[in-house]
Amino acid sequence: MSCLQSWPEPIVRVQSLAESGITAIPDLYIKPPSKRPSPPNTNNHRDADVNIPIIDLQNLLSDNRSLREATMRSISSACREWGFFQVVNHGVSHELMKRARDTWREFFSLPLEVKQEYSNKPSTYEGYGSRLGVEKGAILDWSDYYFLHYMPPQIRNHNKWPAVPTSCRKLIEEYSEETIKLCGILMKVLSLNLGLGEDQLLDAFGGEENIGACLRVNFYPKCPQPDLTLGLSEHSDPGGLTLLLPDENVAGLQVRKGENWVTVKPVPNAFIVNVGDQTQVLSNAIYKSVEHRVIVNSVEDRVSLALFYNPKSDLMIEPAKALVTNVRPALYSPMTFDEYRLYIRMKGPCGKAQVESLKSYE
Numbered sequence: 001m002s003c004l005q006s007w008p009e010p011i012v013r014v015q016s017l018a019e020s021g022i023t024a025i026p027d028l029y030i031k032p033p034s035k036r037p038s039p040p041n042t043n044n045h046r047d048a049d050v051n052i053p054i055i056d057l058q059n060l061l062s063d064n065r066s067l068r069e070a071t072m073r074s075i076s077s078a079c080r081e082w083g084f085f086q087v088v089n090h091g092v093s094h095e096l097m098k099r100a101r102d103t104w105r106e107f108f109s110l111p112l113e114v115k116q117e118y119s120n121k122p123s124t125y126e127g128y129g130s131r132l133g134v135e136k137g138a139i140l141d142w143s144d145y146y147f148l149h150y151m152p153p154q155i156r157n158h159n160k161w162p163a164v165p166t167s168c169r170k171l172i173e174e175y176s177e178e179t180i181k182l183c184g185i186l187m188k189v190l191s192l193n194l195g196l197g198e199d200q201l202l203d204a205f206g207g208e209e210n211i212g213a214c215l216r217v218n219f220y221p222k223c224p225q226p227d228l229t230l231g232l233s234e235h236s237d238p239g240g241l242t243l244l245l246p247d248e249n250v251a252g253l254q255v256r257k258g259e260n261w262v263t264v265k266p267v268p269n270a271f272i273v274n275v276g277d278q279t280q281v282l283s284n285a286i287y288k289s290v291e292h293r294v295i296v297n298s299v300e301d302r303v304s305l306a307l308f309y310n311p312k313s314d315l316m317i318e319p320a321k322a323l324v325t326n327v328r329p330a331l332y333s334p335m336t337f338d339e340y341r342l343y344i345r346m347k348g349p350c351g352k353a354q355v356e357s358l359k360s361y362e
């Protein structure tokens, strides 16, 4: 699509803006009042007391059936009630998690001209970027990012990954392998929890060798007026499942719970897992892909790594037959992930507008 060949306006790096010492943010980043972060005490939830579920995965492989089933039940209710949960004892090395954060922080602290060599375009989004969507005049988010494809192997292009820090490419391989393995395990659990065969969701995604996986590393610079903007606007993730490595020391992610936004308190060495739109479609909306957004602050910058586990891009995704009944007809029409994400690539983050628009009933 020709409008995806180039950005509609010159790209400004948010990190450069933040580091220039401005005390007021440009209008381009000021959200309309209804979209701004709510002051903590206007939130009906007592924010300090609420968190998304924290699930210990240690017993998932236990020989003890009742322990195993209890863990699966916790995952089932987290997927139904929150669409989000944190996992601990997940099998990914804590040292690798720390190295991943440190390496990417090092990338973002490189001189601008080094990072600019990897500037991205909206056709694939691969590389160093500062906006999502190509709508001219859109209000932008207070963040930069790095986006890359990892799966399927044939679209992996090492030249589009940072060559500095020198350990970065190896780190990406190692980190992606481990996190994809964990997503594969979680997909089996979600599948069984839906009453499907263990591999049914994975097969609908094209099988282990063919799934899509990409990594987006988000960098949220300090912001002189955090109450007026967002690090990332509200959106649901278009893919299957997201595994997020948050900044351990700086909260920022907010998850929608009804009319409220709950700020996630990151647990040490945990990943945050969330259901994406394609899983909502396959589960015929038994699992919900829930809106989330990121707030920023004036004191500390923040880094997060989002591994998106997606279906093979040209497969038709539709509600699993076993989950379609007379009482609950198929809520969505079939669509490939390629078709689906084109919308997001053009519009940028926009709540749940797209998955809602797919609904085939009413």
Ligand SMILES: O=C(O)CCC(=O)C(=O)O
Binding pocket: 216, 218, 232, 237, 244, 246, 252, 253, 292, 293, 294, 303, 304, 306
């Ligand atoms: O940075 C975060 O906490 C969330 C990132 C996110 O939602 C995304 O990359 O889609």
